[in-house]
Amino acid sequence: MQNQEETVQIHIKSMEKTVNFPVRSSEFCKRCKGSGKKDKRPCPYCCGSGSVKMLDCIRCNGTKLIDNGLKCNVCNGNGTLSEVETREFLSARQFCENFKKNPAKTILVCLACLVALAICAHIFSGYAFIDYRLIKSWPAYISLIVGLCAGFYVLVCLNKMNKGSYLPQFTKTIISIAIIALWIAAVAIPGPVTGRYCWIESQAKDIISNGISSQGISCNKVKVISSDSDEYRAIADLSNGEIIEVNIHYKKIYAHNHKINYSIDVVPVDRNGDSSNGE
Numbered sequence: 108m109q110n111q112e113e114t115v116q117i118h119i120k121s122m123e124k125t126v127n128f129p130v131r132s133s134e135f136c137k138r139c140k141g142s143g144k145k146d147k148r149p150c151p152y153c154c155g156s157g158s159v160k161m162l163d164c165i166r167c168n169g170t171k172l173i174d175n176g177l178k179c180n181v182c183n184g185n186g187t188l189s190e191v192e193t194r195e196f197l198s199a200r201q202f203c204e205n206f207k208k209n210p211a212k213t214i215l216v217c218l219a220c221l222v223a224l225a226i227c228a229h230i231f232s233g234y235a236f237i238d239y240r241l242i243k244s245w246p247a248y249i250s251l252i253v254g255l256c257a258g259f260y261v262l263v264c265l266n267k268m269n270k271g272s273y274l275p276q277f278t279k280t281i282i283s284i285a286i287i288a289l290w291i292a293a294v295a296i297p298g299p300v301t302g303r304y305c306w307i308e309s310q311a312k313d314i315i316s317n318g319i320s321s322q323g324i325s326c327n328k329v330k331v332i333s334s335d336s337d338e339y340r341a342i343a344d345l346s347n348g349e350i351i352e353v354n355i356h357y358k359k360i361y362a363h364n365h366k367i368n369y370s371i372d373v374v375p376v377d378r379n380g381d382s383s384n385g386e
């Protein structure tokens with residue numbers, strides 16, 4: 108037993124054991140400039156000690172090289188990793204091992220997150236593109252928070268894949284680009300591209316349904332076809348099979364309190380007389 112040698116104990120979940128890593132050297136902590144404090148709290152990088160314990164790289168065991176004589180890409184050929192980097196690597200490695208065991212689960216969870224992100228982008232865009240004040244309402248807040256959390260989870264998975272996977276760098280880059288492209292598409296397509304009128308369309312649908320309910324019919328769907336500032340031209344599908352063209356006018360009402368006030372008028376377009384609504 109070498110009692111003099113300083114070691115760091117790290118629990119390796121996948122091996123279900125705790126491993127003692129001998130400390131190779133101690134380095135001055137650059138994050139807190141050796142003070143051990145960051146923002147008046149103990150520095151998370153050196154745990155408040157001001158110095159960082161360097162351990163043998165867990166992938167190359169300090170040899171700086173991997174399998175086919177290539178430079179180790181975990182420690183960048185330094186042979187050592189800090190305690191924090193070792194823990195991060197082990198957590199990312201765990202993620203990759205879980206993925207290998209059950210890839211369908213991780214893929215489904217990430218796809219579900221992307222769908223949640225897309226739905227939230229759709230809802231949020233419906234508020235943001237009509238009136239910026241509407242994004243201060245709770246449906247907009249909730250969709251923003253839920254969407255960001257779901258999207259963030261996908262990026263965390265991507266980061267773990269990049270850190271902990273032994274795939275060649277080129278393959279990892281291709282996977283990363285594909286996931287980021289999906290992420291951007293999940294925001295852009297249901298959001299700014301197709302979702303910018305979703306809120307006004309649902310409001311107009313309710314207004315039309317209310318207006319024609321006495322005739323025993325309702326409105327199934329409203330689709331905005333063009334817009335000019337607060338004026339929207341739309342097509343409404345009625346439950347009796349009729350399709351009518353309407354003008355939707357959104358009016359901001361400024362209130363002294365923090366409440367959001369607005370009014371929405373929906374007027375059918377009279378094709379014969381070509382008279383449209385005044386206000």
Ligand SMILES: [Zn+2]
Pocket residue numbers: 136137138139140141142143144150151152153154155156157158
């Ligand atoms: Zn520090």
Ligand SMILES: [Zn+2]
Pocket residue numbers: 164165166167168169171172179180181182183184185186187
């Ligand atoms: Zn290494």
